[in-house]
Amino acid sequence: MKLAILFVLSLALLGQAGSPEYFNPSHRVSGIGVARDDVSNDLLAVRTDRMIQSQTFAIMRDPMAVAGARRITSPKLVALFRKASQETGVAASLLEAIAYLESWGDPNAESPAGPRGIMQVSGATARSMGLKVIVTTRYKVTRERVLISNKGKRPKYRTITRKTPYVVSTRDERMMPERVIPAAAKYLAGMQQKFGAIDWAVFAYHCGQGCVTEMMELTRRARGIPKDGVSVPRMFFSASPAWNHELYEAIRQQMQRDYSPTYYFRVIRAEQLLALYRRDPNEFVSLAQEYRSDFVPTTVRSPHRLSVWLKRDDLVFQSCDDIRADAGKRLVKALDRPEYLGYRLDLSPNSPSDLEAFSEASPAAIGTLTYIAFETRRLHQEMNPRGEKFRPLAVTSLVEPAAYSRQLGQREGLSHCSGQVFDIDYASLPPGELECLRFVLNDLGWDGYLGFVEDGRDNLHIGCSPASRDFFATVFEESVGSRDAFGGN
Numbered sequence: 001m002k003l004a005i006l007f008v009l010s011l012a013l014l015g016q017a018g019s020p021e022y023f024n025p026s027h028r029v030s031g032i033g034v035a036r037d038d039v040s041n042d043l044l045a046v047r048t049d050r051m052i053q054s055q056t057f058a059i060m061r062d063p064m065a066v067a068g069a070r071r072i073t074s075p076k077l078v079a080l081f082r083k084a085s086q087e088t089g090v091a092a093s094l095l096e097a098i099a100y101l102e103s104w105g106d107p108n109a110e111s112p113a114g115p116r117g118i119m120q121v122s123g124a125t126a127r128s129m130g131l132k133v134i135v136t137t138r139y140k141v142t143r144e145r146v147l148i149s150n151k152g153k154r155p156k157y158r159t160i161t162r163k164t165p166y167v168v169s170t171r172d173e174r175m176m177p178e179r180v181i182p183a184a185a186k187y188l189a190g191m192q193q194k195f196g197a198i199d200w201a202v203f204a205y206h207c208g209q210g211c212v213t214e215m216m217e218l219t220r221r222a223r224g225i226p227k228d229g230v231s232v233p234r235m236f237f238s239a240s241p242a243w244n245h246e247l248y249e250a251i252r253q254q255m256q257r258d259y260s261p262t263y264y265f266r267v268i269r270a271e272q273l274l275a276l277y278r279r280d281p282n283e284f285v286s287l288a289q290e291y292r293s294d295f296v297p298t299t300v301r302s303p304h305r306l307s308v309w310l311k312r313d314d315l316v317f318q319s320c321d322d323i324r325a326d327a328g329k330r331l332v333k334a335l336d337r338p339e340y341l342g343y344r345l346d347l348s349p350n351s352p353s354d355l356e357a358f359s360e361a362s363p364a365a366i367g368t369l370t371y372i373a374f375e376t377r378r379l380h381q382e383m384n385p386r387g388e389k390f391r392p393l394a395v396t397s398l399v400e401p402a403a404y405s406r407q408l409g410q411r412e413g414l415s416h417c418s419g420q421v422f423d424i425d426y427a428s429l430p431p432g433e434l435e436c437l438r439f440v441l442n443d444l445g446w447d448g449y450l451g452f453v454e455d456g457r458d459n460l461h462i463g464c465s466p467a468s469r470d471f472f473a474t475v476f477e478e479s480v481g482s483r484d485a486f487g488g489n
């Protein structure tokens with residue numbers, strides 16, 4: 001994924017230089033981690049745009065993305081969306097985007113959790129919208145011979161009739177686009193009036209009105225948020241483990257439940273993608289192909305960002321000899337200065353003679369590791385958990401030959417022969433530091449700079465996006481150029 005805005009990879013202000021005891025890169029991503037404490041309106045706009053663009057993966061990784069766009073833009077549905085928009089004032093493009101995300105435009109879509117139809121409305125919400133959801137209880141009759149006595153010469157049986165109740169829908173207007181689309185539009189318009197803005201209404205469509213009422217109140221009470229600037233993006237980017245902790249915890253809980261706090265950004269990106277489909281269907285299809293993984297069937301959605309960013313052609317290091325032959329070209333050696341750089345090498349090759357080869361990776365990978373350690377440490381210092389001291393992150397894998405990766409049997413192991421990824425073992429991290437690490441990874445991930453996935457017990461598998469490799473390579477070069485990286489004076 002290409003990053004839309006690059007100027008945020010900016011030189012840090014002198015006032016943010018931090019402690020000279022450890023590496024402080026001059027090239028930083030604005031507004032990440034502890035820097036969320038002071039997000040200006042301009043920076044908020046930049047972060048909002050980056051967040052919206054990063055939602056492309058969540059949408060386009062699904063094999064239904066193209067077929068869904070085709071359905072949503074069909075003449076029949078377009079007419080329904082436009083009519084609903086004219087009646088309620090809610091933009092037709094927004095209604096289309098919600099339907100696209102919720103069902104891929106399928107009027108018969110059913111969720112195991114209960115919502116149904118093109119707009120994925122729950123039964124209770126449908127009734128509040130004025131839609132008819134009529135169900136009838138019916139019974140399935142079965143007969144079974146049951147042994148009732150085994151005394152005497154012949155066992156005695158009895159045939160028992162059982163009635164098992166089940167519910168069938170006799171009329172469900174959630175499955176009728178001509179009924180549910182205008183009802184959903186009216187529902188959104190009502191929530192826009194209630195909450196004062198369309199972003200909160202979209203958030204409530206996914207999270208529920210009670211949820212949004214609570215989140216708005218927490219946002220109003222949060223430090224540093226202007227009274228006239230209470231918005232979903234401001235809510236999302238104004239909390240961290242160190243600042244506005246109550247709001248941070250509420251967002252974290254909702255993310256664990258159903259990712260509702262990111263729904264608004266996803267809807268806006270879906271709106272943009274549908275506009276692209278209308279403008280140039282071939283370009284839309286090409287974009288969808290970019291988000292297909294080389295490592296899963298085309299009928300299965302791509303499992304995570306790294307599975308899209310890495311291609312089979314990237315898996316070039318098949319042996320330790322390949323790694324040694326490439327030293328100083330695509331691969332560089334990771335510096336092992338735990339106290340200064342914030343990470344330590346904990347590598348386990350089969351032979352001690354292979355340790356030097358296993359200590360290498362691409363400059364971008366090592367720069368990503370270095371930057372994560374920097375942001376994690378400074379957030380941890382600001383958070384200042386009682387009784388905790390920062391521990392350098394344990395790096396258990398950098399580049400590895402393919403044969404060694406297969407031997408370990410880890411799900412993501414083979415990608416290490418690209419030199420573009422690394423693993424961090426978090427088993428020994430104190431709770432506060434682990435919380436900071438996860439927050440930093442999410443923060444950089446939401447902006448499209450990296451991807452990560454759990455791979456085995458207490459192990460995080462991490463890599464940067466192709467579009468951010470130059471930036472992280474610059475961070476690596478800066479760390480190498482620092483005298484303290486080598487213990488110099």
